[in-house]
Amino acid sequence: MTEKQKTASNIISILKKTYPQADCTLTYESAWQLLVAAILSAQCTDARVNLITPSLFARFPTSESTAKADPEDISDLIRSCGLYRSKTRSIVGSAKMIQEQYKGTVPDKLEALTQLPGVGRKIANLILGDYHHIPALVVDTHCARISRRIGLTRKEDPAGIEKDLEKVIARDDWIAYGHLMVLHGRACCTARKPQCDLCPIADLCRYGKNHQDVRERPQA
Ligand code: SF4
The missing domain is CATH 1.10.1670.10 (Helix-hairpin-Helix base-excision DNA repair enzymes (C-terminal))
Known part of the structure; x- marks a missing residue:
């Protein structure tokens, strides 16, 4: 050593x-919800994200429902966490890509995760570590x-x-x-x-x- x-x-x-x-302070029940919460947390506190996500996930709980959503409806629900237009594009874009390329399953590889809109190494490693329990920094x-x-x-x-x-x-x-x-x-x-x-x-x-x-x- x-x-x-x-x-x-x-x-x-x-x-x-x-x-x-x-531990992770974001609230989620699936890999998709962790991905969304992590996108929302850019320049926003985890506490605020956790206030927003219950109503967002009540209406759009999965990547499937989010891929079909009207982006304006997503924007309305996430407005208070800032940068809501670009976050909406990332969330809806990621949902569509996960539906089209990964049959609705959030990937468990860094290379695939970082291809999703709005997802860099930080979010990708969070998904790998906290959801998939794969060692990641x-x-x-x-x-x-x-x-x-x-x-x-x-x-x-x-x-x-x-x-x-x-x-x-x-x-x-x-x-x-x-x-x-x-x-x-x-x-x-x-x-x-x-x-x-x-x-x-x-x-x-x-x-x-x-x-x-x-x-x-x-x-x-
Ligand atoms: S700089 Fe080092 S010693 Fe100072 S608070 Fe940070 S970790 Fe602790």
């Missing part, structure tokens, strides 16, 4: 104890920022970060790592002002080692 792999493993083990509830803004601060990557692009993380994080922890990063990014390692003094992984973090105040930081 390399030093970076040991560091990653220790960080994950501490964060699993800190955030035992780490979701690199969102929290994961990218914290992974750079910790020192597990120096890359800026999500695909490059994903590749670096694949080398240092055990496959079994890929799914959990994404969720842990989201919770840690919201609670402690925020974009504007990381709270290194209070952070349980400060001793293992490149940025934290230079910024923590040891007198105030509780023991991990």
